[in-house]
Amino acid sequence: GAGVSQSPSNKVTEKGKDVELRCDPISGHTALYWYRQSLGQGLEFLIYFQGNSAPDKSGLPSDRFSAERTGGSVSTLTIQRTQQEDSAVYLCASSFLSSGRGETQYFGPGTRLLVL
C-alpha cells in the first residue's frame, strides 16, 4: 500500500522567500506529525495534528513557521521569510489513532530544504 508521501523532495530557495512543504499521510491515519532534522542531528518535533482536535504547535521554533491540515488528510508546512538556519530535512510522519503521541509512526521520505 501507499506510504507517507512528501513533496517536493528537494527545495532550494533564497533567504527571505516563503516555502510550502506538503505531506500526504497514509490513508486512514488520523495523526500527522512534522519533524525537522538538521545534518547529523536527531529529530526535532515541530507540530502534531490529531483528528479534528486543535494541533499541538509546541515545537514550532518561531512564528515564521505554520502548518495546516485540510480535511483531516493532507498537511502543508509553511515557512515564511526563510533563514539559512532553516536549512534541514523536514520529515512528516503519520500514525493510526493516538492517545497522545505514542503509537508507531510511519515516516515519509522527507523534503530537503536549502536556504541560500
Add this chain to the structure above:
Amino acid sequence: QKEVEQNSGPLSVPEGAIASLNCTYSDRVSQSFFWYRQYSGKSPELIMSIYSNGDKEDGRFTAQLNKASQYVSLLIRDSQPSDSATYLCAVNLGGDMRFGAGTRLTVKP
C-alpha cells in the same frame, strides 16, 4: 537531563558480532517504546516496538525493556554491513513521543 538519551557513538562492531544499543528515558509513566533505523540520507523506519518488561525478539533483533531502571536496549545478532545506520530510540513520555539523538552503528566486514 534529556528526556531520551542515547550514546551518539559511533559504535563499531565486526561482521557477525552482536551490536548492543542502549537508551535511557526520564519518565516513569512511559508505556510505549520504539526503535527506528535511519540510513544516511533516508527517513527513519520502524524496527521494533515494545510495551512490556522483558525481551521481544524479531529475527536478528531483540528489544529489551526494563521499566524499573528506565532503559530500553536493542541487540542485533550476527551483525551485517547492511545494518550500518543510525538507530533512534523513541519513547512515549506520558502521551508525548520523544526521540533520542540516535546512535550511529558501523558494522565492519
